[in-house]
Amino acid sequence: MNNHKVFGKNSKKIVIFFISILQLVMLLHIPCSSLLAADTQITIKMATLAPNGSPWHEILKEMAQEWSDLSNGSVTLRIYPGGVAGDEGDMVRKMRIGQLQAAALTIGGLSKITDDVNALAIPMQVTIWQKLELVRDALAPQIEKSMETQGFVVLNWGDAGWVRFFVPDSSPDIETVKKAKLFVWSGDDRTVNMWKSAGFNAVPLAATDILPALQSGMINAYNTSAIVALASQWFAFTPYMIDMPWAPLVGATIIDKRAWNKIPPDLQPKMKNSAVKTGKKLHEEIMRLEDQAIEEMKKRGLKVVKPDQQQLLEWKQEMEAAYPRLRGSVIPTVLFDQAMSLLKDADKLGGR
Numbered sequence: 001m002n003n004h005k006v007f008g009k010n011s012k013k014i015v016i017f018f019i020s021i022l023q024l025v026m027l028l029h030i031p032c033s034s035l036l037a038a039d040t041q042i043t044i045k046m047a048t049l050a051p052n053g054s055p056w057h058e059i060l061k062e063m064a065q066e067w068s069d070l071s072n073g074s075v076t077l078r079i080y081p082g083g084v085a086g087d088e089g090d091m092v093r094k095m096r097i098g099q100l101q102a103a104a105l106t107i108g109g110l111s112k113i114t115d116d117v118n119a120l121a122i123p124m125q126v127t128i129w130q131k132l133e134l135v136r137d138a139l140a141p142q143i144e145k146s147m148e149t150q151g152f153v154v155l156n157w158g159d160a161g162w163v164r165f166f167v168p169d170s171s172p173d174i175e176t177v178k179k180a181k182l183f184v185w186s187g188d189d190r191t192v193n194m195w196k197s198a199g200f201n202a203v204p205l206a207a208t209d210i211l212p213a214l215q216s217g218m219i220n221a222y223n224t225s226a227i228v229a230l231a232s233q234w235f236a237f238t239p240y241m242i243d244m245p246w247a248p249l250v251g252a253t254i255i256d257k258r259a260w261n262k263i264p265p266d267l268q269p270k271m272k273n274s275a276v277k278t279g280k281k282l283h284e285e286i287m288r289l290e291d292q293a294i295e296e297m298k299k300r301g302l303k304v305v306k307p308d309q310q311q312l313l314e315w316k317q318e319m320e321a322a323y324p325r326l327r328g329s330v331i332p333t334v335l336f337d338q339a340m341s342l343l344k345d346a347d348k349l350g351g352r
Helices: 002-028 032-039 055-070 088-096 115-121 129-149 174-179 189-197 207-216 226-232 268-299 309-326 333-348
Strands: 042-048 075-080 102-106 152-167 181-185 201-205 222-225 240-256 303-305
Touching: 042 055, 042 240, 055 075, 055 268, 088 102, 088 240, 102 152, 115 129, 115 240, 115 333, 129 152, 129 240, 129 333, 152 174, 152 226, 152 268, 174 309, 181 189, 181 207, 181 222, 189 201, 189 309, 201 207, 222 226, 222 240, 226 240, 226 268, 240 268, 268 303
Parallel strands: 042 075, 042 102, 181 201, 240 303
Antiparallel strands: 102 240, 152 222, 152 240
């Protein structure tokens, strides 16, 4: 009788206990992304120099929507285009201190994290898409590992077309560019000194200062891709473009590792796949748009000048003379040698 009373008194507690255990078991089988949707909102602030409404910006917006869909609205990718977050060096610094969590950067910003990335754009060597893809596919794992040791995860690789020189004079020879007031990326004294030691009148600036510098006459030449020159409207201040692919304008979308680790593990592969798909789509778009951008600028008065064989040879000789200074300084020795070996093999197979 007493045992019955004791059981009766505690039966409610026992039932509640077993219900709690059942709920816990069910909870453990719910995907992390479902829990995230219920309890947590993650906002990732991403910056880019890409102008508002440009192909890069529009495709990043598509990725933002896809990330929101994949996470049931709990991961928000907020994009700040057009350099409103500063130059690419500023973006990297802001990611390090947590003011930004991600950025879509060109090689100018990526090289502030690791020099390894410079191996993808050896001047006058990587000059066609097939070579870029060959070198990038081979070296990307090493570069991504270097990025990760610095606290960043590479979400995708991209590019912004082929770097060409935009100049004030009609001659496409190298002396024309040497005499011009040429924009170069600020923040890396090694690169600036290399330009100057090669005889160029290099003016180091932040990319966000290019337009006012062109307007004021501080610079009158720069090297960038046709799509960037059109989207930024810089071409209006430089009447001539030298039609000589000098190097690829490599880019990548990266995220701070701390922010990435806040995203549930079951969501990370889905979001990475979304980002990779975005990078491939952007690459295909850039390939299509580059010639279109050149034609559009020609309609607005840009003159395209092409080096003859002698002028092209002089350009190549000048760039090759700089390789010993690049190797082991701006580009780590091992990666420089790997890239050059890959490119030599490609030339043997007719990839020039």
